Amino acid sequence: MPTIIAAAAVLVIALLPVAAPWLQFVLTLAIAKGFAALGVAVLLRAGLISIGHAMFFAASAYAVAFLARAGVNDLGLLLILSVLGGALVGAVAGSFLVRYRAIFFAMLNLAVSMVFYALCAKLYGVTGGTDGKPVPVPAVFGVVLGEPAFKSVLFYLSLGLMVLVGLAVQRYLNSPLGHALSAVHTNEIRLEYLGIPVWAVLLIAYVVSAALAGLGGAIAGFAIGRVVPDFAFWTASGHLVLIAVLGGIGGVPGAFIGALFLELLHSAAVTVTDSWNLIVGMALIIVIMFMPKGIYGLFARKEATGL
């Protein structure tokens, strides 16, 4: 039954741009942010809040821009290499960040991402400073497309990846490593006494989460056609945490539901009123107070009461 609901939801999203073409960009961006929020949600399983994941989002987007400039011109290759780039940055940052917990982890992620942001903004010669770098339209399997056609391909590719990557992450969370990750939250001492290396469990999760954020960033870069330092700004990281919490930390679909909800709400709200932040704030308060399992909890109610 949940599979049918999920399949129906994906179908609806796939058809929305046919009815309202302007939605295609909004939805692509929402899915991109959903990937990054999923990365944040993976770490939330271990009780770790990262307020710096926009860094990996930006890192992969910059990687796309640099690679494209260096002559790589294939969508698939650009995606793979840039996600690997994000994962690599994640491995480097994670190897020292996973030693910290709670507020220290949150703040150090924030600090590292702010250094990254500053570098992006200041190293004009490399990053183009605050103007950023253009992300050109790449070829898709050797076919050179016009921009509108490419944006459609990008949207449907993102949607497909959402399903595939979502299932893969679901599998990871169900594996021994995923359970060990949740166990970090409840009892690190017992984990150590089981002979399980907590740092390795966390580092793997950190790299996975960075790769997810990177995938989101690469997609966003393609969708927007430019990458700017603001991709890495701390408010963007905060936004990802917001989505992860809104969507509920429980399930993989939650991150995407949260992202879609916020992006759609955003595009609806800005046309009616400029009190966007007020609306988002209210929505968050309602979710935290009345739906502690997030929006996803509404759909997963059966599981929740089955405890």
Add this chain to the structure above:
Amino acid sequence: MTHPILEARSLHVSFNGVKAADDVSIAIHDGEFLAIIGPNGSGKTTLLNICTGYIRPRSGNVLLDGHDITRLSPRAIARRGVARAFQIPQLFSAQRVIDNMMLALAGTDGLWSAVQPLETARRRDEARALLDLVGLADDADRISSTLPEGHRKLLDIAVALALKPRLLLLDEPTSGVSALERFPLMEALMAALRQRRITALFVEHDMDVVARYASRVLVWNAGNIMAEGRPDEVFSNAQVRQRVVGVA
């Protein structure tokens, strides 16, 4: 006499001037079921903390099979076949009872497979068998935090057994377990230890349990061993009767 599995040599530990281990030396031999008794705060749990690498002694050494493990981490020592059940159960309380067990089983094999689910038929059967052993078969699907305290203790012991240790350290296995369940638990535990050839050390406050099951007893007092011997020997010692048995 055989080579000891675990040996502690002149351990010293103090917390803010309170001596929790004051020149402690012990040896546990293969096949023993060694009991440690002693008043509250005499340093019994501290000894287990030192032997498993959770705290470092100010001086002294711990040897496992003759190898120095004093400075190893709890993880490294666990990997060498020493498992511990805690005085206060250490569980993954947000997870199901059976998941606690399966994660312990996965810890020794198959942790790194990120594609296989934690729950495999083999792991589930093995987990259920151990839960059955400690009498928790009916609680397998419950979230661990919802278990009554006594059952949490049992789960903690089952988790330690799941590590297939050679040496098992039990910190008051029967505390919190109801008087009715106490002896059945000990019978099952002893059978499992014998069958799996596990050597064990257990801290215990229930003197009936000690008298019945221990092969040797160490009597602790203020960070040191005040008496040692077979249960009947120890319990007939007037000093022990006065200082420990009467208190406990």
